[in-house]
Amino acid sequence: MTGTKAGQPAGEAKPRRRQARGERRIQQLLDAAANVFCRTGYASASTNAIAREAGVSPGTLYQFFPNKEAIAVELGERLTHQMREAHGVLFTPEYASLPLGEMLDAVVDPMVEFNCQNPVFLTLIHSGDAPGIMTEDHDALHVALQARLEELIGLIQPELSAERRTRTATMVFSLFKAGLELVLSHEGEEQxxxxxxxxxxxxxxxxPIIGTQAPSRTP
Amino acid sequence: MTGTKAGQPAGEAKPRRRQARGERRIQQLLDAAANVFCRTGYASASTNAIAREAGVSPGTLYQFFPNKEAIAVELGERLTHQMREAHGVLFTPEYASLPLGEMLDAVVDPMVEFNCQNPVFLTLIHSGDAPGIMTEDHDALHVALQARLEELIGLIQPELSAERRTRTATMVFSLFKAGLELVLSHEGEEQxxxxxxxxxxxxxxxxPIIGTQAPSRTP
DNA sequence: GGCAAACACGAGCGACCGCTCGCATTTCCA
DNA sequence: TGGAAATGCGAGCGGTCGCTCGTGTTTGCC
Known part of the structure; x- marks a missing residue:
C-alpha cells in the first residue's frame, strides 16, 4: 500500500492540506454558487460567473473544486448536513402518534423554514437539466427522505401494502415539492x-389514507 | 403604407410563400424538436441535434425558423391548439354541477391522456431554464387555463373571496403538474x-373547500 | 530568514453552440 | 420551357463555456 498519510486507504489521492484562508474561500465560493444557481439554474450558471460573484479568478475556483459538478455536490452535501442537524433526524417515530394536523405542522413548518432560508436547495433538487448531476448525492437525499416518509406512514397505517406505501410516500414528496415552490415564489401574507x-x-x-377523519375547514 | 400584399399591415414583413414540401419539413422539424426537448430539456437541446434528428442540415432548419426559441414557441402553439380542439373548450360550466369525483374524472382523464401522448408539453411548460422563452405563449396558456379553473371554482363555490379563489386555482394547477410528472414517469399499472x-x-x-363531503376511500 | 506548499491570478485553449452564407437543386407558374 | 422563388446543403464564423497553465504572492513551519 502506498498510503501518503496514516489511515488513508490510498484509493483516491486527494487529501490536500488546506489553510484557514482556503476554507474561507471555499465557503465564499459556495455562497456565490448558491446565488448564481438560484438566479439562473444549474445548467446556465457559468463557473466564470460564480468566480466573479465570489470576487476571485476562474483559476482560484479550480484550486478548490475539480469541476463544476463538484461545486453543486459539495453545496448539496453541506445543505443536507445542515438540514439534518437543524431539525434532528427529521420526523422521528413519535410523530406517528400525533393527530394528522399537528404532525403536518411539526414536519412542514421546519421544512418550509429551511427552504425559505436556503432556496438553492430546491433549485438543486429540481434541476434535471444537468448531465449526471447529483446522481449519488441528491438521489441519496431523496431516497433517505422518502424512506423516512415510508417508515412514518407504515407506523401510522400498518395495513397498507408495501407498494401502496411507496406510492403514497412518492406522492407526498412530490406534492410537497410543488407546494414548496409556490411558497417560495410568494412573500409575506401570501406566502x-x-x-x-x-x-x-x-x-x-x-x-382518507391513514383513516383519521379530520374536521373540515370553513370555506 | 408599403404593404407587400393586400391586407398586410406592413408592420412585420414575413409572409413567405411555402410549398407543400416546406410544410412537411416544418412538421418533421417540430417532431424532431419534441423528441430532443423531451430527451435533454430545452436549454441543453442544440439546434444542430434537432436538425440531425430530422435528417436535414442546420441551414435547412434556419430556412423555416428564425432562431431556436421560435421552434419551441411554434411547438407550444401547435400543442395548445391541438389540446383545445381535442377536448373542446376544456372544463365547460356544465361540469360545475357534477359531483366532485365525476368532475375530476371528466377533467383529469383527458388532460392525462393528452400529456401522455405529448410529453413534450410538460417539458416546455416546466422549463424555466431558457432566457425569455414562452414569455407570451406559455404564459398565455397558463393564464388561460388558470382563468378557466378560477371560473369553474367560482361557479361551484361562489362564496370564496377573489384572492382565495385565485390561490385555490394556483394550488390545483401546481398540484396537478406535480402529479402529472409522476404519472408520466411510470408505465402500465403503476401509471x-x-x-x-x-x-x-x-x-x-x-x-373541504367546495363544501361537498366525499366518501372516504378504503385504505 | 528560508523554503516548500498553498493560494491567487488571468490569458487563453479546445470544444461546442446558435446561426450565416454562398451555392446547388427542386418546384411552381407564366 | 425558362426563370424566379423556395428548398437544401455544410463548412465555418463569432461567441461562450468549462477548464488549464505558467507565473507570481502569501502562509506555515523549521
Whole structure:
C-alpha cells in the first residue's frame, strides 16, 4: 500500500492540506454558487460567473473544486448536513402518534423554514437539466427522505401494502415539492397563506389514507 | 403604407410563400424538436441535434425558423391548439354541477391522456431554464387555463373571496403538474395507480373547500 | 530568514453552440 | 420551357463555456 498519510486507504489521492484562508474561500465560493444557481439554474450558471460573484479568478475556483459538478455536490452535501442537524433526524417515530394536523405542522413548518432560508436547495433538487448531476448525492437525499416518509406512514397505517406505501410516500414528496415552490415564489401574507394551502392539500390527501377523519375547514 | 400584399399591415414583413414540401419539413422539424426537448430539456437541446434528428442540415432548419426559441414557441402553439380542439373548450360550466369525483374524472382523464401522448408539453411548460422563452405563449396558456379553473371554482363555490379563489386555482394547477410528472414517469399499472393518486389528492384538497363531503376511500 | 506548499491570478485553449452564407437543386407558374 | 422563388446543403464564423497553465504572492513551519 502506498498510503501518503496514516489511515488513508490510498484509493483516491486527494487529501490536500488546506489553510484557514482556503476554507474561507471555499465557503465564499459556495455562497456565490448558491446565488448564481438560484438566479439562473444549474445548467446556465457559468463557473466564470460564480468566480466573479465570489470576487476571485476562474483559476482560484479550480484550486478548490475539480469541476463544476463538484461545486453543486459539495453545496448539496453541506445543505443536507445542515438540514439534518437543524431539525434532528427529521420526523422521528413519535410523530406517528400525533393527530394528522399537528404532525403536518411539526414536519412542514421546519421544512418550509429551511427552504425559505436556503432556496438553492430546491433549485438543486429540481434541476434535471444537468448531465449526471447529483446522481449519488441528491438521489441519496431523496431516497433517505422518502424512506423516512415510508417508515412514518407504515407506523401510522400498518395495513397498507408495501407498494401502496411507496406510492403514497412518492406522492407526498412530490406534492410537497410543488407546494414548496409556490411558497417560495410568494412573500409575506401570501406566502403564509400558501403554507396553509400546502398543509391543507397534504391533509386532504393523507386523511382518507391513514383513516383519521379530520374536521373540515370553513370555506 | 408599403404593404407587400393586400391586407398586410406592413408592420412585420414575413409572409413567405411555402410549398407543400416546406410544410412537411416544418412538421418533421417540430417532431424532431419534441423528441430532443423531451430527451435533454430545452436549454441543453442544440439546434444542430434537432436538425440531425430530422435528417436535414442546420441551414435547412434556419430556412423555416428564425432562431431556436421560435421552434419551441411554434411547438407550444401547435400543442395548445391541438389540446383545445381535442377536448373542446376544456372544463365547460356544465361540469360545475357534477359531483366532485365525476368532475375530476371528466377533467383529469383527458388532460392525462393528452400529456401522455405529448410529453413534450410538460417539458416546455416546466422549463424555466431558457432566457425569455414562452414569455407570451406559455404564459398565455397558463393564464388561460388558470382563468378557466378560477371560473369553474367560482361557479361551484361562489362564496370564496377573489384572492382565495385565485390561490385555490394556483394550488390545483401546481398540484396537478406535480402529479402529472409522476404519472408520466411510470408505465402500465403503476401509471394507472398514480392517476388515481392524483385524483385522490385533488379530491382531498378540493372537497373541504367546495363544501361537498366525499366518501372516504378504503385504505 | 528560508523554503516548500498553498493560494491567487488571468490569458487563453479546445470544444461546442446558435446561426450565416454562398451555392446547388427542386418546384411552381407564366 | 425558362426563370424566379423556395428548398437544401455544410463548412465555418463569432461567441461562450468549462477548464488549464505558467507565473507570481502569501502562509506555515523549521
Amino acid at each position: 403564509a397563506a400558501y403554507i396553509e394551502e400546502l398543509k391543507a392539500s397534504l391533509h386532504g390527501y393523507l386523511a | 394507472a395507480a398514480y392517476i388515481e393518486e392524483l385524483k385522490a389528492s385533488l379530491h382531498g384538497y378540493l372537497a
